[in-house]
């Protein structure tokens with residue numbers, strides 16, 4: 001990461017931190033919200049269930065675009081991005097009042113480290129959208145950003161990537177904290193360690209959960225719940241930019257917020273709630289008694305000598321299906 005990127009991202013962290021500071025006025029907080037991750041549980045709007053990593057017969061999926069969109073519609077999704085390898089699809093015929101298809105693709109530029117190629121999920125580009133496959137990874141990301149698209153770092157564990165690969169490029173707004181296909185087929189679906197390491201380098205990014213569906217039998221394993229004021233591409237992209245979402249492979253997170261140095265979460269029944277944060281040995285785990293479940297937990301993190309920079313919540317149900325909030329940035333003052 002170059003110095004300019006670090007300073008820019010550190011600024012974003014500081015701006016978001018101000019959101020949680022009781023001393024900050026409303027106008028300051030509102031202006032700050034444009035630069036950091038927001039809290040979806042405090043935002044006005046509706047929840048939309050989203051699939052952001054989806055393949056069809058346009059690349060190596062098992063069904064065509066209309067069939068795939070219909071599968072997700074029947075499963076209760078309102079937002080579906082079709083992200084075939086290198087190729088976009090014309091989705092203009094499928095948008096409805098209660099259903100938003102998003103044009104995307106998955107791109108695979110080479111790494112500069114000699115590791116296997118990057119996999120980036122790209123959302124919200126025009127169709128057709130041609131990428132020069134010989135471009136360096138950063139130039140490819142920049143091309144997507146220049147047309148208003150979003151870039152997500154896909155399945156870093158499956159790709160055998162480390163921080164070396166994740167920090168050699170900038171401009172992605174989230175990573176896949178869970179990829180259902182990688183999880184079922186290779187047990188490499190989790191990206192939570194990669195996420196924490198990136199956060200600890202000062203990059204404030206979100207975590208999404210996806211199916212990366214190729215085979216229709218492996219669908220609705222991981223999804224992202226987005227809070228937005230309306231169901232249109234601009235509102236959904238803004239919610240992604242602000243981090244107004246949480247990721248899930250099962251549990252529902254009903255609420256999560258920080259007040260007076262205490263973080264509280266309310267969920268569907270789970271057996272473990274983890275508050276994860278920066279720092280050696282940091283965090284707090286609340287475990288249900290044998291045979292019981294939890295639907296809430298809290299952690300008073302303020303008052304200790306430790307300096308918390310960020311805290312995120314991860315829950316696991318009785319089948320070890322998980323859900324993840326985005327990180328909350330903690331005020332330094």
Ligand SMILES: [Zn+2]
Nearest residue numbers: 106119154155
């Ligand atoms: Zn991939």
Ligand SMILES: [Zn+2]
Nearest residue numbers: 053055106212
């Ligand atoms: Zn994929």
